[in-house]
Amino acid sequence: xxxxxxxxxxxxxxxxxxxxxxxxxxxxxxxxxxxxxxxxxxxxxxxxxxxxxxxxxxxxxxxxxxxxxxxxxxxxxxxxxxxxxxxxxxxxxxxxxxxxxxxxxxxxxxxxxxxxxxxxxxxxxxxxxxxxxxxxxxxxxxxxxxxxxxxxxxxxxxxxxxxxxxxxxxxxxxxxxxxxxxxxxxxxxxxxxxxxxxxxxxxxxxxxxxxxxxxxxxxxxxxxxxxxxxxxxxxxxxxxxxxxxxxxxxxxxxxxxxxxxxxxxxxxxxxxxxxxxxxxxxxxxxxxxxxxxxxxxxxxxxxxxxxxxxxxxxxxxxxxxxxxxxxxxxxxxxxxxxxxxxxxxxxxxxxxxxxxxxxxxxxxxxxxxxxxxxxxxxxxxxxxxxxxxxxxxxxxxxxxxxxxxxxxxxxxxxxxxxxxxxxxxxxxxxxxxxxxxxxxxx
Amino acid sequence: xxxxxxxxxxxxxxxxxxxxxxxxxxxxxxxxxxxxxxxxxxxxxxxxxxxxxxxxxxxxxxxxxxxxxxxxxxxxxxxxxxxxxxxxxxxxxxxxxxxxxxxxxxxxxxxxxxxxxxxxxxxxxxxxxxxxxxxxxxxxxxxxxxxxxxxxxxxxxxxxxxxxxxxxxxxxxxxxxxxxxxxxxxxxxxxxxxxxxxxxxxxxxxxxx
Amino acid sequence: xxxxxxxxxxxxxxxxxxxxxxxxxxxxxxxxxxxxxxxxxxxxxxxxxxxxxxxxxxxxxxxxxxxxxxxxxxxxxxxxxxxxxxxxxxxxxxxxxxxxxxxxxxxxxxxxxxxxxxxxxxxxxxxxxxxxxxxxxxxxxxxxxxxxxxxxxxxxxxxxxxxxxxxxxxxxxxxxxxxxxxxxxxxxxxxxxxxxxxxxxxxx
Numbered sequence: 024x025x026x027x028x029x030x031x032x033x034x035x036x037x038x039x040x041x042x043x044x045x046x047x048x049x050x051x052x053x054x055x056x057x058x059x060x061x062x063x064x065x066x067x068x069x070x071x072x073x074x075x076x077x078x079x080x081x082x083x084x085x086x087x088x089x090x091x092x093x094x095x096x097x098x099x100x101x102x103x104x105x106x107x108x109x110x111x112x113x114x115x116x117x118x119x120x121x122x123x124x125x126x127x128x129x130x131x132x133x134x135x136x137x138x139x140x141x142x143x144x145x146x147x148x149x150x151x152x153x154x155x156x157x158x159x160x161x162x163x164x165x166x167x168x169x170x171x172x173x174x175x176x177x178x179x180x181x182x183x184x185x186x187x188x189x190x191x192x193x194x195x196x197x198x199x200x201x202x203x204x205x206x207x208x209x210x211x212x213x214x215x216x217x218x219x220x221x222x223x224x225x226x227x228x229x230x231x232x233x234x235x236x237x238x239x240x241x242x243x244x245x246x247x248x249x250x251x252x253x254x255x256x257x258x259x260x261x262x263x264x265x266x267x268x269x270x271x272x273x274x275x276x277x278x279x280x281x282x283x284x285x286x287x288x289x290x291x292x293x294x295x296x297x298x299x300x301x302x303x304x305x306x307x308x309x310x311x312x313x314x315x316x317x318x319x320x321x322x323x324x325x326x327x328x329x330x331x332x333x334x335x336x337x338x339x340x341x342x343x344x345x346x347x348x349x350x351x352x353x354x355x356x357x358x359x360x361x362x363x364x365x366x367x368x369x370x371x372x373x374x375x376x377x378x379x380x381x382x383x384x385x386x387x388x389x390x391x392x393x394x395x396x397x398x399x400x401x402x403x404x405x406x407x408x409x410x411x412x413x414x415x416x417x418x419x420x421x422x423x424x425x426x427x428x429x430x431x432x433x434x435x436x437x438x439x440x441x442x443x444x445x446x447x448x449x450x451x452x453x454x455x456x457x458x459x460x461x462x463x464x465x
Numbered sequence: 466x467x468x469x470x471x472x473x474x475x476x477x478x479x480x481x482x483x484x485x486x487x488x489x490x491x492x493x494x495x496x497x498x499x500x501x502x503x504x505x506x507x508x509x510x511x512x513x514x515x516x517x518x519x520x521x522x523x524x525x526x527x528x529x530x531x532x533x534x535x536x537x538x539x540x541x542x543x544x545x546x547x548x549x550x551x552x553x554x555x556x557x558x559x560x561x562x563x564x565x566x567x568x569x570x571x572x573x574x575x576x577x578x579x580x581x582x583x584x585x586x587x588x589x590x591x592x593x594x595x596x597x598x599x600x601x602x603x604x605x606x607x608x609x610x611x612x613x614x615x616x617x618x619x620x621x622x623x624x625x626x627x628x629x630x631x632x633x634x635x636x637x638x639x640x641x642x643x644x645x646x647x648x649x650x651x652x653x654x655x656x657x658x659x660x661x662x663x664x665x666x667x668x669x670x671x672x673x674x
Numbered sequence: 675x676x677x678x679x680x681x682x683x684x685x686x687x688x689x690x691x692x693x694x695x696x697x698x699x700x701x702x703x704x705x706x707x708x709x710x711x712x713x714x715x716x717x718x719x720x721x722x723x724x725x726x727x728x729x730x731x732x733x734x735x736x737x738x739x740x741x742x743x744x745x746x747x748x749x750x751x752x753x754x755x756x757x758x759x760x761x762x763x764x765x766x767x768x769x770x771x772x773x774x775x776x777x778x779x780x781x782x783x784x785x786x787x788x789x790x791x792x793x794x795x796x797x798x799x800x801x802x803x804x805x806x807x808x809x810x811x812x813x814x815x816x817x818x819x820x821x822x823x824x825x826x827x828x829x830x831x832x833x834x835x836x837x838x839x840x841x842x843x844x845x846x847x848x849x850x851x852x853x854x855x856x857x858x859x860x861x862x863x864x865x866x867x868x869x870x871x872x873x874x875x876x877x878x
Contacts (some may be wrong), residue, residue, distance in 0.1 A: 032664070075865070075869055078865055078869065079865055080869050081668055081669045081672055083664065101871065102871070104869070105869055106865065106866075106869055108862050108865070108866070110862065112817065112859065113859045113862035113863055113866075114862055114863060114865075114866040115866075116809070116810070116813060116863060116866070116867060117813075118813070126867075126870055126872065127870040127871070149596070154815075166866075169866070169870060170869070170870065172870070173869075173870055214786075308831060310827060310831070316714075327830075327831070327833075331831075332831045334828050334831070336857075338851060338854060338855065339824055339825050339828040339851055339852070339855075340825070340828045340829060340851060341834060341848075341851060342846055342847050342848075342850035342851055343660075344659075344660055352832055352833070352834075352835045352847070353832045353835075354835055356832060356833025356835070356838075357833045369576075382660065382663070384660075384661065384663075384664050384854065386664070396874065399831075399832070399834065402832075402833065436831070460608075482812045484807070487707070491803060492803055493864070494862050494864040494867055494868050495861060495863075495864030495865075496860075496865050496871065497803050497806050497807050497810070497858040498806070498810050498859075498863050498867075499811035499856060499857065499860035500819060501806075501807045501808075501809065501811040501814065502811075502814055502859055503856055503859055505810075505811050505814050505815045505818040506818050506821075506822070506852060506853075506856055507871040508815060508818075508819075509815065509819040509821070509822045510822055510848075510852070512819060512822075513819075513822050513823065513826060514839075514840065517836065517839060517840060518840065520836075521836075521837055521840070529840055529841070532840070532845065533845055533848075533849065536845070536849060537849070537853070540849075540853055544857075553807075557807065557808075557811065561811065561815075563779060563783075564783060567727070567731075567776060567779040567780060567783070568727065568730070568776055570732035570744060571775075572731065572772055572775035572776040572779060573692045573695075573775040573776065573778060573779040574688075574689060574779075575692065575696055575775060575830060608725065620696075623696075624696065624716045624768060624771050625764060625767055625768035625771060626742075626743075626771070627743060627746040627747075627750070627761075629745070629746030629749045629750065630743030630746075630749055631741075631742050631746050631749065632742050632744075632746055635742055649842075652701060652842075653842060653845055653846065653849065656842075656846060657846065657849050657850055657853060658852060661850060661853060661854060661857075662853060666854075666857045666858050666860075666861045667854075667857050669861055670857060670860055670861065670872055
């Protein structure tokens with residue numbers, strides 16, 4: 024159904040080659056997993072295979088691309104491919120679930136068509152519900168349904184699990200298993216999950232296919248090495264005592280929660296979305312005040328100064344003209360001496376010294392994550408909180424991040440991080456805490 | 466969106482239509498969406514900035530909380546570099562303000578007049594001075610800002626404000642404040658633009674249909 | 675009665691009344707209009723928050739306006755006492771006009787929920803682009819506000835204090851991420867819509 028020969032793609036028509044002569048065929052109904060490091064060209068290849076490259080990209084494609092026997096190098100046939108991006112929030116347009124799904128229906132389909140799609144994707148019961156009230160997992164499901172409504176031949180999902188917890192990711196792949204003869208292509212870093220779901224795994228590196236095998240024969244990258252040494256643990260850095268907190272009175276998040284973070288510790292917070300992980304980090308930083316209970320840094324300094332918090336999305340903070348300026352921002356705001364020297368030192372420590380003069384927006388996602396971390400470390404906080412630091416990172420960047428956090432703890436800092444990735448937690452954490460509606464699970 | 470494209474039909478109908486960004490004159494889908502989200506951002510920024518200005522006691526002749534609004538408007542124009550963008554922007558802002566901030570600028574639908582005319586001045590200078598990319602940002606901003614203030618002042622006089630030395634002095638101060646705010650907004654817009662103009666998604670939106 | 679009219683009728687009445695209130699010169703007409711509007715507002719049971727907004731917009735600037743008008747009167751009459759009378763006599767219709775325009779706006783909003791207004795706009799078969807523009811604006815306004823708060827919070831976590839949020843460096847720290855967020859959102863949403871054929875003549 025899909026055939027490429029010598030497919031080349033150059034950004035802006037003259038930039039570096041993102042795809043470097045790709046040749047492959049994909050059969051109707053096949054389940055394909057695209058894996059590879061960040062920047063390998065997975066998304067770009069996915070766009071071409073679904074025929075949406077002329078909409079999604081701004082460069083120049085060459086070579087052969089046939090979709091159902093038709094030449095598609097200059098644009099795929101209308102209705103052939105659908106696409107679901109990482110962040111469901113930016114793809115959904117209508118107010119209710121039913122309206123959103125109906126948007127993709129062919130003219131004249133009417134209620135039977137809409138009902139069929141909603142039934143197929145398990146959304147019938149919530150068709151009148153406002154999309155804004157749904158969890159990210161359900162929003163992702165609505166995105167998929169909206170694309171399925173136009174009965175595409177191929178469906179691409181680009182890193183769909185980045186914002187989902189384990190349960191939601193499982194549900195997503197269960198749905199993807201049940202799409203009949205629609206060819207489904209998923210680009211993701213979760214190689215194990217892809218291997219269990221796909222018929223075939225294609226691995227890309229530097230725009231070239233380096234491996235194309237049946238999924239059963241694919242060996243995913245080994246997980247990060249499980250941490251065996253408990254590290255040496257010192258005095259208390261951060262004490263949380265008997266916390267009570269609720270956004271709404273009727274639904275408390277924490278009821279008597281306590282936690283001590285010590286020097287040398289790396290504590291992982293696990294739990295599904297809505298369990299309270301992010302809320303706990305924000306309480307630790309001092310962005311939220313508990314209804315009752317106490318949070319204090321052992322140093323006695325204000326939490327806003329003592330605790331560094333790295334948010335999930337690095338794009339929420341990056342703004343400066345250079346990476347070095349970005350990292351000097353916090354020390355400058357805190358009135359610390361020689362902010363640029365501090366920035367350079369942190370960049371060197373994180374292996375980013377060579378990027379000091381680059382514009383932050385030109386960096387890859389993994390590099391932006393590291394810059395975001397560096398910009399917080401430059402403030403000299405002894406307590407580091409991270410919210411979902413692994414989302415969207417490839418294996419190489421995960422290793423770097425794991426080492427950084429372990430080293431930070433070894434040097435006497437304390438790390439508190441929220442994650443959906445149990446393997447990363449096992450590799451880094453000296454202790455894990457599972458939260459369930461704000462309660463600590465035994 | 467172009468009315469030249471036919472209604473969506475399923476693939477089985479055998480349509481040979483190629484999937485391309487919507488063609489024809491006018492704005493593409495991404496550009497329309499971008500324009501709308503920037504107007505939304507203008508409001509959102511204002512909602513956050515205004516109480517801050519008041520709590521910090523910065524209110525006065527120089528409406529500091531307007532600086533982000535000017536900056537966002539100019540960034541929109543730099544991204545969608547064609548005549549009419551800011552007329553549309555101001556019209557949209559005025560219409561939404563009638564719902565969300567009915568007392569802003571002038572009460573009721575009256576605000577449409579000075580805002581759209583201000584957009585016209587801005588667009589005209591941006592388009593007319595295309596050969597001087599940096600100059601046009603400042604010129605358009607300041608001239609547009611002054612034009613808007615003069616028009617608002619004129620409408621107030623038309624509604625009964627006496628044309629006397631005291632009111633002339635008051636309007637003069639407003640003009641001075643407006644010039645300073647628009648100058649600052651233009652400066653910031655230029656700094657932001659220089660940092661982001663190479664961003665691939667921005668280039669994609671600029672390219673349009 | 676205005677609020678029993680269909681939405682199109684209410685819109686026409688509102689726009690017509692606003693135009694008339696803007697241009698009418700005779701003070702007694704303005705006072706009469708104010709009286710009628712107040713009666714209608716009472717019948718309509720204008721919500722308290724709207725009444726507060728009306729009071730804020732109309733009454734708050736009055737002291738300043740009074741000073742300006744009295745100074746103008748002093749200039750016109752040569753004495754303070756005559757000038758004060760002169761000024762206040764002219765301030766009354768001016769303030770009434772502003773108040774009436776504001777009240778008419780609030781009454782229209784109170785009588786016409788946004789979904790009704792959008793439904794009318796749809797039926798008017800306005801061009802696709804304008805429909806898309808308006809729907810995107812309304813749909814994303816709450817989420818953009820959340821984005822602004824999120825970025826403000828992110829930068830506060832990097833030491834940017836409240837009092838510096840409106841300085842040039844503070845504004846840059848907010849504007850750049852927010853601007854790029856809109857760029858990315860526009861890209862993603864446009865892609866999602868166009869793939870689903872929205873680039874055709876269909877409206878959502």
